[in-house]
Structures are given as structure tokens and as C-alpha cells.
Amino acid sequence: MGVMRIGHINVKVMDMAAALQHYEKVLGMKTVHTDADGNAYLKCWDEWDKYSLILTETDQAGLNHVAYKVEKETDLDELQQRIEASGTATEMLPEGTMPFTGRLLKFNLPSGHEMRLYATKECVGTDVGSTNPDPWPDDIKGAGVHWLDHCLLMCELNPAAGINKVAESTDFMMNVLDFNMAERVMVGPNGDIPAATWLFRTSTPHDIAFVGGERMGLHHFAFFLNDWSAILKSADVMAKNKVKIDVAPTRHGITRGETIYFFDPSGNRNETFAGLGYMAQPDRPVITWTEDQLWRGIFFHSGEESGSFTTAYT
Template sequence: MGILRIGHVALRVLDIDRAIHHYTKVLGLLQSYVDDNGSVYLKGWDEWDLYSLKLTESDRAGVEHIAYKVHHEADLETLAARVEAWGIAVSRHAAGDLEGCGRTISFALPSGHLMVLYAEKEFRGKSVGTIDPEPWPDGLQGAGVHWLDHVMLMCPVDLDAGVNTVADNVRFLKEALDFYLAEQVLAGPDHSVQAAAWLFRGNKPHDLAMAGGPVAGLHHIAFYLDSWHDLLRATDILGKHRVKMDVTPQRHGITRGQTTYFFDPSGNRNEMFASLGYYAQPDMPTITWHAEELWRGIFFHHGEPRPDFIEVYT
């Protein structure tokens, strides 16, 4: 019962043709579909649903919505009632209103981000099939990322005004939607301010991460690779394509993942994330980082401050 996993991210881009080139030729996603409005739907070769990324041309970059898949159709109304009990309005949408999906519900997180839940999405299948499959398909382009792994949101925080939507989101996601808190950053003189959080629904360190900023936005979307070796090769591919880099290959202390960050042509930050990190389970105790160790948590190798890493987002 409840939320199964991340389903897709709907992203706004400034130039659809440049975005398609970036996400297919450089990252290696596969184009599934183009709708009547010109939005483009993409998937990883190891994903089986129709899409995990929707690209829509707009005059500003950023995230339109994030979507999560639930186990059963009946879960939608159960979760809608729990969201409404929080005093948050829920919109209900007929099958087909969201491309390729059955009936959906949508609502705004306390941070203002739009979240969509669905139970059914059109099946497309893995590129290697399900009968005697090879470990990867022939003909992959670019980095050949496997799947959409997670998303990180920037959430309004103004402590002088008593606003901390990171903490509000965490409380809502745990209590209304049964997310689990894997890791958190606590700030302030008594470490009482929840400044960032990493939550999960499956068994990986995070499906959804959040940090505080002046306005709501998107910090990054992340795609999965197998190993450190794959990550290094993928970063070489970014270099060959003159992709704007943000962080060259590093290890995270938080989540223990291996990582590189870069920007799509519209300025949306991307990440390629390798290895599991660790095996997360509902009874796992939450890992806490104090703000004094934040940069070591983010960039474990050198731990040096990079304020722009938090300050720059769409």
C-alpha cells in the first residue's frame, strides 16, 4: 500500500531541441513520445514505464511537477484523504489527463512544489527485455544512464520569519505519505533547525531530497549509473560534448553515493549518481549531519565550502 517509487519529473527547458540533444545524445535517455503540445517524453534503457522525464519548452527553466507511483489504484483515494486531513487541497484528474497515465491526484507540498501521484502508466519495457536478457543493450548513446534515480528540491526557509518548509515538507511526507527519513542536516547553535533532508520509499538512500533556500525551486535531477568507472567515463563524455560542469567526480558523505554534477543547456542542474550508497530500510536510524560538517557531507574528498552549489538553482 502507498507510494512505490519515483515515477517521473516534468521539467521546463528553454530550447527543446538543445534539451533533446542533451538528454538523449549526451546522457543516453531514449525518446518515447512527443505529445500534441510538443512536450517530449524520455526513459532510461533499464526503465519499463513509458517515461521518467518530460521536457516542455518554456520561457523559464525549472520543475513543473514531480510524480510518484503508488502500488494500487485504491491507494490514490486513501492518500488523498490523508493529504486533505492536513488541510492541503487535492485535485483529482481523469485517466489520460497526465500523458500515458491512469487516474491521478495532485497537490502542493508545503514548499509549494506540485506533486502528482498515479497508479498506472503505459508500459514500454526495458531495452534488454525480460526473457534471457543481456546485461545492457547494444547501441547506447552517451553516458547510457539506467534510470531516473531521485530529485532534490529547494524549499523556502526564512528563520527570521519563522518559515522552514524543509521541516514542514519532512513532517508532511512522513506523516501523510509514509516516507522515511534517511539523513538530515541540523543547523543553528543548538542543532535544532532541519536545514536539509533525504527521504526514501524503497530501499535506497533517497528518492527525494530537500534543502533550504530563499525561494522554491529545483536543485537537481539525478540519473543512475552502475559504478565509479562508469561515472568517470560518463564525465569524459560530458567533456567531449562541452557540457557545463558543476562538480567533477566526487563521493558524497551524505548517502555515500559517487557523483558528478553538471547543467543542461537551460541551466537545470543534473547529477549522475553511481552505486547504491547503502541499503535503506524503514527501521534504519536516521543519520544526522551537523551543519559544521555539511561540506564534508556533500563533498567528502575535500570538504571545502561551495556556497554557489546551494545558491544556484532553477
Template sequence: MGIMRIGHVNIRVMDMGAALKHYEKVVGMKTTHKDAEGNVYLKCWDEWDKYSLILSPADKAGVNHVAYKVEHDADLEALQKRIEAYGIKTEFQPAGTLPFVGRMLKFNLPSGHDMRLYSQKEFVNTDVGSTNPDPWPDDIKGTGAHWLDHCLLMCEMNPEKGINKVEENTKFCMEVLDFYLSEQILVGPDKAKAATWLFRTSTPHDIAFVGGPINGLHHIAFFLDNWNDILKAADIMSKNKTRIDVTPTRHGITRGETIYFFDPSGNRNETFAGLGYLAQPDRPVTTWDESHLGQGIFYHARELNPAFTEVYT
């Protein structure tokens, strides 16, 4: 019971035409719906729900909400009671508030980020189907991302004012939503949590939190198979003149192989490959200290680029 996996992310874009070209031609997603308000809904070829990304027209980039899928509809009431008992207000939104989605439980994380939980979204199957399927479809575009893998949210952290929304979000997600902690960065004499990676599936993280001056979106990540796919993705991004933030490398944290890049509005994307390790509830938490931050974030260079945590939407 409870949360199974990430369901979708709703981000803001300033030029819908440019954004669609990016997510379809570079990332390799397909548009599955457009609504009267101008929102566009997309999915990756290996996803079976109607969509995993919502693009909303806006004057400023960033994230509107993140949504996670629960196993049973009754889980929504159970989680509502736990969230309300924790001191966070909730709101049930009726089915159809989002196209093709059943009722949703809406609330804000301690950081203020809007989160939704739901159990039902229209099933459309993967692009290869579920009966005697081929390993991949013939019409893959761009990087050929398999699925939306995770998101990383920036959370206000100001030690001088006693603010650490990374710790608050982590505590809430673990105690109320039953996430497990896979990795963490601890800083300062008090060993404060400056970043955390949490999971509900068997991958190293389904959501992550990193401290920064203000709340925001650091990135949304799309899964690729392996290192060769990462290298090919870099070629595709260069060919399409995509703004690349971090060229192909490996993380120490999660062990993932990665590229970071930006959509035309400035929302950071990631292509993330490799299982890294099998995340299990009884796996020891991996801890990184301040002296190993560079190695943890960028294992090859072993140096942390300040813009990586200072630039986000």
C-alpha cells in the same frame, strides 16, 4: 500499498532542440513520445514505464511537477483522505491528462511544489526485455543512465521570518506519505532541519529537500552502476562540452559517487552511482551538523561551494 518509487519529473526547457540533444546524447535517454503542445517524453534504457522525464517548452527553466507511482489504484483514495485531513487540498485528474498515464492525484507540498501520484503508466519494458535478457543493450548512448533515481527540491528557509519549508515538507512526507528519513542536516541552536533525504525504496533517497531563499529545483539524478561509469560520464560530458558543476567525487551524505552538470537551460542534473547503503525503515537516521557540512556534501574536498546551494532553477 502506498508510494513505491519516483515516476517522472516534468521540467521546463528554453531550447527544445538543445535539450533533446543533451538528454539523448549525453544522458543517454530515448524519446518515446511528443505531444501536440510541444512536450517531449523520454525514458532510460533500464526503465519499463513509457517515460520518466517530460520536457516542456518554456521561457524559464525549472520544475513543473514531480510524480510518484503508487502500488494500487485504490491507494490514491486512501492517500487523498490523509492529505486532505492534513489540510492540503487535492484534485483528481482523469486518465489521459498526461499521455499514457491513468488518473492522477494532484496536490502541492507545503513548500508549494506540485506533486502528482498515479498508479498506471503504459508498460513498454526495458530495452533488454524481461526474458533471458542481456545485461545491457547494444545501442547505449552517452552516459547510459539506467533510470531516473531521485530529485532534490529547494525549499524556502528564512529563520528570521520563522519559515522552514524543509521541516514542513519532511513532516508531511513522513506523516502522510509514509516516507522514511535517512539523513538530515541540523543547524543553529534549535537544531533546525536545513536539509533532509527521504526514501520509500531501499536506496538512500527517493526525494530530498534543501533550504534556500526561494523554492525551486536543485537537481534531477540518473543512476549509473559504479565509479568507473562516473569517470566515463565525465569524459562524455567534456567531449560534448557539457557545463559541469561538480567534477567526479563522493558524497559523505548517502555515500553516493557523483557528477553534477547542467542541461542547456540551466537545470542541474546528476549522475549518481553506488547503493551507498541499504535504506530500511529501522535504520538509524544519519545526522550531520554545521561543522561537517563540507564533508557531508563533498567528502573528498571537505569544502562546500556556496554556488551549489545558491544556483538552481
């Protein structure tokens, strides 16, 4: 019971036509619906629910909300009580508030980011179906990403002022929503300040991550690819389409993932992420990265800070 996985993300874009071109042609998603307000709903080929990305055209970039899917409708009622009991206000949005989607439990994380939980979304099946399926469909475009995998939210961290929204949001996710911690970065003279955390409900090392910064925001959202060769092919696709690559193909020490970071046409950072990392389990010892080795954790090969990786986000 409880949260199963990331379900969808609603991001702001400044040019819908450019955004659709990017998510369809470069990432290989398909537009499945456009609502009366002009929001576009997109799906990856290996996902079975109706959509995982909603693009909203406005005058800025960044996150509107991120949603996680729970197993049962009754989970929403139980979690609403637990969230309210923790001192966080909630709102239950009725079925039909979002198309193809049941009730949505809406609240803000301690960091300020809007999160929603839902149990029901129309199941349309993967593009290869569920009966004697092929391993992949014939009409994949671009990188052909499999599914929306995780997101990384930037949280205000100012130890001198006693502000640590990374710690507060992490505690909320673990204590109230039963997430487990896979890895963390600890900083400060005594190494006792949590500056970043990677949390999971699936069996992979992260379904959400929090990193400390000067203001809240969306650092990136990531899509799954099978392996290193798929990552290199996705880099080819980005070059062919003149996409700004932020970080060339490399490996993370944290989560062991193979990765590329790049920007959508509104400056939202995307990641294609490969590899299941390792088997994440609630009883697996938490991995700690120390301040002197944190960039080795982030970019394992170079071990060095890269450009504006921590300062540029939407």
C-alpha cells in the same frame, strides 16, 4: 502499498532542440513520444514504464511537477483522503490527462512544489527485455543512464522569520505519504533546525531530498549509474559534448553516493549518481550531519563549499 518510487519529472526548458540533444546524446535517453503541445517524453534504457522525463518548452527553466508511482489505484483514493485530512487541497486528474498514464492525484507540497501520484503507466519493458536478458543493450548512447533516481527540491528556509519549509515538507512526506528519513542536516546555535533531509520509500537512502534556501526551486534531478567507472565515463561524455560540469566526480558523505553535477542547456542541474549507498530501512537509525561538518557530508573528499552549488538553481 503506497508510494513505490519516483516516476517522472516534468521540467521546463528554453530550447527544445538543445534539450533533446542533451538528454538523448549526453544522458542516453530515448524520446518515446511528442504530444500535440510539443512536450517531449523520454525514457532510460533500464526503465520499464513508458517515460520518466517530460520536457516542456517555455521562457524559463525549472520544475513543473514531480510524480511518484504508487502500487495500486486504490492507494490514490486512500492517499487523497489522507492528504485532504492533513489540510492540503488535492485534485484527481482523470486518466488520459497525461498520455499512457492513469489517474493523477495532484497537490502542492508545503514548500509549494507540485507533486503528483499515479498508479498506472503503460509498461513497455526495459531495452533488454524480461526473458533471458543481456546485462545491457547494444545501442546505448552517451552516459547510458539506467533510471531517474531522485530529485532535490529547494525549500524556503528563514529561521529568523520563522519559516522552515524543509521541516514542513519533510513532516508531510513522512506523516502523510509514509516516507522514511535516512539522513538530515541540523543547523543553528542549538543544532535543532532541520536544514536538509533525505527521505526514502525504496531501499536506497533517498528518493527525494529537501534543502533550505532563500526561495523554492529545483536544485537537481538525478539519474542512476552502476559504479565509479560509469561516473568517470559520463564525465568523458560531458567533456566531449562541452557540457558545463558543476561539480567534478566526487563522493557524497550523505548517502555515500558517487556523483557528478552538470547543467542542461537551460541551466537545470542534472546529476549522474552511482552506488546504492546502503540498505535503507524504516528502523535504521537516522544519520545526522552537524553544521560544522555539513560540507563534508555534501562533498566528502574536499569537505568544502563549492562555487554556487547552493545559490544557483532553477
